[in-house]
Amino acid sequence: MFNYLRKISLGNWIIIAMVLGTLTGLFLNFYVDDPFIENFILMDNVFYLGGDLFIRLMKMLIVPLVFCSIVMSIASISDIRKLGTIGLRSILFFILINILSIVLALIIGTIIKPGVGLNIPASDTLSNSTSSMALTDTILNIFPENPVHALTNGEMLPIILFGVLIGYILVKLRGETSTVYNLFDELNHLMMKLINIVMKIAPIGIFCMMARTFGTIGFESILPLTKFIGCIVLVIAIQIFVVYPIIFVIFTRSNPLKFYRKFASAMFFAFSSASSSAPIPLSIEKLDEMGVFHEISLFTIPLGNSLNKSGSAVFFSIGFLFVAQAYGIDFGTTAILTVIITILMATISSPAVPMASVFTLSMILSIIGLPIALIDLITGIYNVIGMFNALSNITSNGICTSVVAYQYNSFDMDTFNEKKKPDN
Template sequence: MLSKLRKISLSNWILIGMVLGIIFGLFLNFFVHNPFIKDTILIDNIFYLGGNGFIRLMKMLVVPLVFCSIVVGAASISDIRKIGTIGGRTILIYLITTAIAVTIALVIGSIIQPGAGLNMSMAGQPMNATLNQTMTDTILNMIPENPLNSLANGYMLQVIIFGLLIGIILAKLKEEVQIINDAFTQGNHIMMELTSLVMKVAPIGVFCLMARTFAGLGFEGILPIAKYVICVLIGLAIQAFIIYPSLLIVFTRLNPIRFFKRFASVMLFAFSSSTSNATIPLNLEKLSEMGVASEVSSFTIPLGATINMDGTAIMQGCAVMFAAQAYGMDLGLTALITVIFTAVMASIGTAGVPSVGLITLTMVFNSIGLPVEAIGMIFGIDHLIDMFRTAVNITGDAICTIIVAFKNESVDTEVYNGKKEPHTLGIEF
């Protein structure tokens, strides 16, 4: 019995924790009427401690994880200047598609309003000035006056800017500061391992958060979560089957239907594995079969697996709207632009750890003053969404690679159109 339990993946344990939390919360809501047992012992102590303890652990990770990953990511990205035009085009397209993705999510979230009706507004909850300040103030507030103070207080936009600058300087000085570069790389590895460790208690934290929520809300909390999932899936579908094909047609005049016919197996593999990194060899092979030169794809695909997180950006945009509506917070234009910028920056250098998108979501929430506690409501169903968004992520990598290769005259269109046999990489699956 114990051996079977050990074989259950962490993602499934989180899903189990969510379902059990909902069931137990509903049971307390409808069948337990003793205020001492229900409120004093369970809701206000056990569930409060378990849920908020987990949230605090997530908050603990955000600043050092983001700072180290941004520095390491910026340092490695700056090296692509050696590759010239290919590198510049790749980074630009990846960042543009991510910005489009999170914008789509914010629009869908404002239309469907997944968090409406939850009424989780907290009396006395401090509102971040980002909600009302002007764009000029927002730009100025991105520049840290005291980087140490920014790190200590979690001013995420300032942390991102400072990290980017440090990474660029490390890339420029190279061997002169190799020790510092290694220190940040090792620090990034440490934070990734710490993230994995914290995630081991996620099932307990999710159970407590869901039980506490549904003990007070009852069935009213189920519909918003379902609407949130619908928002994310609609956003992913638009990105994958409207935005990407449109970009392919506009920039290359190639047939997107032919692309999806060949690429469907890679999307299915990404869906089942929920990891972009594992799809890299298969992605490279399929692109080679479509006539894309390996000297382009061998650079753009691994880079995309690290910084191109369109699916994750859509999830984060929908989550922002969900939380803002649930807590009755009206996000202005400045706050929405801040979300877009922060989500795009969060995509750099944070791949490789399960559910890391939720950790960086904490950073996005902090940037505009949203209560991080709202993440607990969507934590349990993240694994289901993660499968879909991973498929979208790797599709974006491939489409952007074809565009860059086409502009660099590194696509054999006859091979792409099936008029000539491809020269494959010789990778077997």
């Protein structure tokens, strides 16, 4: 029995914890009338401690993880000339895909209104701080007066810029700063290891959060959660079946159905593992098989894994709308531009590790001026959302890599179209 339990993957344990926590919370909510047992012992102590401990551990790691990740994603570019040619074009394409994803998600989310129904009252302070946001303030806040202060206070936008600058300088001075490069590389591996250790208690934390969440809300508040998930799935479906094929046709003049057929195994792997990092070797292999030159895919796929997270962009955008609508906050045009820039910067910097997107979302909400009280609710259902996020991320990276390769004559279209080359 115990040997069988050990074989269950972490992802499956999280799903089990999510289901059991939901059922436990609903049972306590509707069938337990003793406030001492339900509220004092379980909700306010056991479940609160278990859920909040997991949240605190992840928050403890997210700032150094983001900083080290962004430094290494830039510093790992071996040739500075690539950063100026293929790398620059790839980065611009990744940013374009992220912006399209954010805008599409904001439009769909505004129409569907996933947060409407929770009806959480917003305070005057919250409304005023939100309405007074200015685009110029956001731009100025990107540049830290004191980077150490930004790191200690978890100010994500300055952290991102500071990390990009350090990574760029490490590329320029690779021969002179090998010790610093190795230090950041080892710190990045260290943070990844710590995340893996913390994730071992994720099922316990998620069980406690789900039990506490559904133990205190009614059925009328469950509908917005299904709308929240459905909204994300709809946007990602539009990405995969409409946006990405159009981009592929415009830039490569080729049949996108052939791309999906050849790249399907990498897409299924990303979906089943809920990971954008794990399918990287398989993605490179499948792109090689369809005719993309190896030196291109070997460079752009890992770079895209760091910078191009279209699925995460959708999650952040819908998550922002979900919270804003739940509190009844209406954003003006200037504030929306600020939101788009904030989400874009957070998307680029979000580390590709399990559950990190949830805590990046909490930082986005803090920067924008929204409360993070609903993060517990979102965390409990993120494992389902994460599968679709990973699917979108890996698919867009494959599309972008193919487009960049085609523009640099590094895409063998005869191989892609399965045409046999004539014998010499």
